[in-house]
Amino acid sequence: MSGNGRTIYIAGAGIAGMTLALALAKFGATVVVLERNKQVQDVGAGLQISPNARHILNRLGLDKGLTTRAFEPDGIDIYPYGAKHPLVTMQLGRAMTDLFGAPYAVMHRADLADLLHRACKRFANIDMLFGVRAYDVVSHARGISVTVDEADGKSRSARAFAFIGADGVNSRTRTDVLMGPASTYSGMVAWRITLEQSALEGVVAPDRTSVLFGPGFHAVCYPLPYRKQFNLVLFTKMSREQALGGAAPKTPQLPWAAAPSPRFKALLAAAGDNWGFWPCSTVETDDWYEGGVGLIGDAAHAMLPFQAQGAVMAIEDAAILAPLLMTETGPEGALRRYVSLRRERVAKVKKLSASNGFAFHMEWPLTLARDAVIASQGTRGHLKRLAWLYGYDAAPDPATPPPRTVRSGAN
Numbered sequence: 201m202s203g204n205g206r207t208i209y210i211a212g213a214g215i216a217g218m219t220l221a222l223a224l225a226k227f228g229a230t231v232v233v234l235e236r237n238k239q240v241q242d243v244g245a246g247l248q249i250s251p252n253a254r255h256i257l258n259r260l261g262l263d264k265g266l267t268t269r270a271f272e273p274d275g276i277d278i279y280p281y282g283a284k285h286p287l288v289t290m291q292l293g294r295a296m297t298d299l300f301g302a303p304y305a306v307m308h309r310a311d312l313a314d315l316l317h318r319a320c321k322r323f324a325n326i327d328m329l330f331g332v333r334a335y336d337v338v339s340h341a342r343g344i345s346v347t348v349d350e351a352d353g354k355s356r357s358a359r360a361f362a363f364i365g366a367d368g369v370n371s372r373t374r375t376d377v378l379m380g381p382a383s384t385y386s387g388m389v390a391w392r393i394t395l396e397q398s399a400l401e402g403v404v405a406p407d408r409t410s411v412l413f414g415p416g417f418h419a420v421c422y423p424l425p426y427r428k429q430f431n432l433v434l435f436t437k438m439s440r441e442q443a444l445g446g447a448a449p450k451t452p453q454l455p456w457a458a459a460p461s462p463r464f465k466a467l468l469a470a471a472g473d474n475w476g477f478w479p480c481s482t483v484e485t486d487d488w489y490e491g492g493v494g495l496i497g498d499a500a501h502a503m504l505p506f507q508a509q510g511a512v513m514a515i516e517d518a519a520i521l522a523p524l525l526m527t528e529t530g531p532e533g534a535l536r537r538y539v540s541l542r543r544e545r546v547a548k549v550k551k552l553s554a555s556n557g558f559a560f561h562m563e564w565p566l567t568l569a570r571d572a573v574i575a576s577q578g579t580r581g582h583l584k585r586l587a588w589l590y591g592y593d594a595a596p597d598p599a600t601p602p603p604r605t606v607r608s609g610a611n
């Protein structure tokens with residue numbers, strides 16, 4: 201599709217920013233991505249990508265790369281605290297593809313970032329600026345003015361049709377440009393580590409995801425065969441002062457170390473003390489845009505990661521916003537429509553993520569009722585319960601953007 205002379209600036213070359221850049225470039229936009237880091241993210245840990253995001257990534261040309269680098273677990277083993285065997289194995293694998301038309305996969309976050317970056321580099325109309333020191337955005341009647349302090353100390357000023365903040369949970373676009381709120385610390389932190397594949401032999405299934413519940417904490421692990429690694433994340437409570445005040449311990453503190461869970465103990469023994477640490481914060485605001493400045497991904501709606509949907513929602517945001525930015529008469533109309541299409545769904549996913557945390561961290565005897573419900577849903581209950589989530593297609597036909605007339609070439 202040919203472009204209409206529109207230039208879109210995006211802050212952040214994360215999953216949201218690069219997906220949006222790609223989707224816009226396919227519609228012919230001129231895209232400039234501003235990233236404060238010197239390169240795309242090459243650290244991090246695992247990421248689960250459900251069919252609702254995979255459809256979008258496939259259409260952006262990433263299917264082959266994803267098939268190589270991602271892994272499709274057979275199912276999710278659910279372990280109540282101290283359980284010797286899984287309470288249930290929730291089906292993924294073929295069941296997901298058969299029902300929702302795309303795989304449910306896990307992969308290393310840096311591999312997805314790399315695939316997106318390689319795809320962006322193939323478009324002459326995407327300009328990625330790394331090491332950006334600062335940017336200013338001014339919205340006025342005839343569009344947006346952007347000034348960027350680049351890595352080499354030079355400054356560039358330009359006019360743009362829209363400016364999209366995809367700059368994550370602590371988004372400057374949200375707090376400094378739109379004057380929105382700071383993120384809210386949840387009281388939970390994520391301890392993340394990748395281990396050699398062999399390190400968890402006999403502890404968890406090598407071809408499935410494992411979720412281990414505990415009183416006030418839980419762990420998630422899954423294989424990353426492309427890297428011959430296992431991804432392990434442990435979520436624990438931590439005070440705000442410790443988590444955000446630089447006083448966090450170097451390894452998870454285990455008040456429950458003596459409690460009866462050999463599997464937890466084995467996981468921790470395998471992990472050693474090389475953990476990465478990430479405070480889990482959310483973003484609570486309804487103001488996702490003003491004029492031609494908008495927010496997507498974590499910048500707009502960071503959520504607790506307990507349904508593994510934060511990045512997936514960012515990908516959906518990008519798929520919906522891109523055609524609107526290219527077809528609506530003005531940026532404000534595009535952003536208004538984007539928000540109206542996204543708000544309810546994202547709120548529902550956010551609520552689900554929070555309520556999962558509540559269920560995962562229950563203490564006895566509430567766990568008895570929880571486990572009875574999980575067992576009663578069996579191996580396929582989640583496929584029906586979450587069909588609204590996984591069966592959603594944000595942009596069914598990318599060749600046909602939403603039916604609005606394209607008028608003047610804006611800037």
Ligand SMILES: Cc1cc2nc3c(=O)[nH]c(=O)nc-3n(C[C@H](O)[C@H](O)[C@H](O)COP(=O)(O)OP(=O)(O)OC[C@H]3O[C@@H](n4cnc5c(N)ncnc54)[C@H](O)[C@@H]3O)c2cc1C
Nearest residue numbers: 212214215216236248367368390497498508509510511512
């Ligand atoms: C432990 C854990 C596990 C998770 N697991 C999953 C999962 O399995 N599936 C899933 O879908 N989601 C998962 N999530 C959520 C997911 O990581 C986020 O929702 C996702 O990364 C958001 O992407 P984003 O592009 O919006 O933000 P980010 O990934 O944070 O990217 C923001 C980018 O903006 C850049 N930036 C920031 N400030 C500036 C600035 N001022 N100027 C220029 N650039 C800037 C950053 O450097 C970064 O590159 C998980 C989260 C956690 C903590």
